[in-house]
Amino acid sequence: MTQVSLDLYKSNFERAWCPGCGNFGILGGVQQALVDLNLAPHEVIICTGIGQAPKLPHYMNVNTFNGLHGREVATAQAIKIASPEMKVIVHAGDGGAYGEGGNHFIHGLRRNVDITVVVHDNHIYGLTKGQASPTTDAGTITKVNPEGVASRPMNPLALAVSQSTAFVAQTLSSNTKHMVEILKQAISHRGFSYVNILQPCVTWDHVHTYKFYNEHTYLLDDTWNPEDQMAALNLVLTPSDRIPLGVIYRNSKSPWDEVTHHRTDLSLHNIKTEQVKNLISKFA
């Protein structure tokens, strides 16, 4: 088998992100992960919605379904169900994944279709100009929250761990090496793999800067057992100034295709007259 090269993924498409955006790092990291896994662009489908993160597949060469805001997880699951040989990866922002698409995210965790969901979590709505997202800290002042955000931030990692999600990890957009390693593990893991990528928003968020994340994050080391669900829950629920990066939790519960025994390319489905006749005969 020939090794896939990074050039296959490279694109000259103009990137419409702010200079210094964490998305640039993620774009490079995803391509590197796919190359390391020796996956060619035609074997991969990246499914996205609307926002800054969802523009990502346009900036590389890959099969792309850039659909509606918040619906990327719903769409990606069906893409995988219908074409089980493809690698299906979602890139969503915190607004799309946890806000607009929150219901799909929750039920995606349950359904356990073998896809990878990468959330670019910058704690803010970037493309609509700086409103609060589901993960914005309470008290944050925005244009629509002049008195500060009243709602508490969501804890998506705790949600995912509590729902026995197949693979739950967190990484940082500026730590390329770590991010690539986590993405490779997520894409390879069977079942619903979820990666929260912490990412500074250089335009709208002056608290969660690159400096902030460098000071407040730490890598989970070899002593961490990602198969211990209660320890994982404890880790992500305990209030702390220090933010863990790494594989927080994983299990090997059977993914959707193993439970249902459905694993055929549905585009090749070809019903036979005899099958319809048999169904009709039930009504005689």
Add this chain to the structure above:
Amino acid sequence: MEVNIRISGSAGQGMATAQDILGIACARSGLYAYSVNDVESRIRGGNNFSQVKVSENPVSAVDSYVDILCALSEPTLTEYTEFLCENGIVIAGFSGTKTAVFNPDEMAAKHKMPKASGTAAVAYTCGLLGINRDVLISSMTSVFPEKIREINLIIGLESFDAAVLSGNTTFQVKPANQTKKLWISGNAMLSLGAVAGNVSFMSAYPMSPATSIMTNLSQWSSETGIIVEQAEDEISAINMVAGAAYTGARSMTASSGGGFALMVEGVSLLGMIETPAVIVIAQRPGPATGLPTRTMQGDLRMAIHAGHGYFPKVVLAPCGVEDAYETTRNAFDIAEEFQVPVIVLTDQHLQDSYKVIEDFEPEISSKRYILTAEDLEKISDYKRFALTENGISPMACPGHSKHLVIVDSDEHDEYGHLTEKPDIAAAMVEKREKHMQTVMANAIAPVFDGEDSDAPLVMTWGSTTGVVKEAVAKLRSAGINVNMLVFKWLWPLAPEMFVKYMETARKTIIVENSVSGELESVIREIALKTVDSTIRKVTGRPFNTDELVRSLESEVK
């Protein structure tokens, strides 16, 4: 000879089973039957009924009156007695019911099986209709699971014999022919049509009266390979359909008006990414939750206008139980050939009605309109949205070749990449306009039934077609000449498809089961033509033949 039988009771009393015994017995006797189910939105209790019309000739509607009332509950006896016609009889078992010719409760109680009074009532009815005893046995054998089959057969046959012994021959119907027949519902025919249309993926969220479609396909999943995924909501359902369809799988969803309202952004997405899909709207009365188990033809406008922006879309409405098969199968071909969302409009009436129909040889969709791996080999530079003469770009499936398939809900270039360039945006608008013209050029004209005369023209669509056909036939046999025009393809419409019939008629009448007169307003918009007279119904119940005959008579006199 036509006999209208009403099996009434509270939810959970087995009216559906009784109706099935009667329907299957009719089909296997060479008799025709049509049933309308009138149920409340509850699982137990309330007043429900199945109205079944049995005849030696094909029937496609029921009447408002009752010849045989099988009342399994006292409140339904009280409520429906007024519909009994002069020679009508009652089968019921309540104290003080002196008029009943047979007491099914007593029969069921005698065999310590109180739940079988429906069996007793319907078996007695079969006896009155002159159905063969062996046919009743085979019908009950098909309906009852083994565990309760024997006791029901005993109760049924004793009741049947009592009817024969009574010597009452008033309601005997002579079978017309012995061709092989089916007893089948609109929702089952629609689901069979989807199977024949080569559907392989369905995602839906349960909602009356559409749920039966996902149930049918789920039940047939193991023998057909069709995948049915219950979505967490309708928004997920339509976006799943878009995803599966993008990979080349023929995909569908089904809901009622309220659930479809949630899908509307997804319809616009399908338009933007020019991806085929079939969406069934099983209509019920709104606004909002409305009448969940009732019927209405009130969502045609909603279907036509669903989705922001300007893009091609097709709206079809099966005009009866038989046609639900063909129209749904065609919907999948139309969707794929023209790369459009196709909406199939049914309603509670069509979904839940059963009919005796002739057995048929199924035609299936075998032609595909997507690029094969061999086609893709020959293409050097694949563009999913290549600008073409007819506005339709060849569709490839991701993973079937080295070519990448890129789609975007944003305005995009020929490759599918998002763009804001004015010239490309204009080119894509023009492409979608050409795409619409291509769809329009392939539109199917309404079906005209009548003579070349200035006779009054009765127009209708969808599930109301059956009752209009019956009413028109009755008028014709009474010497009143009427023509008929049935719309199956409801969007896009061009005036030349139907105006000539309206212009010839000395009077135009439209029959719609809605408060809003949806098709009437579309005709006015498209053809700048006013319909002379409208017949509508707003109770959430379908038209009955006798009431429609009276309404039409007063219109054409």
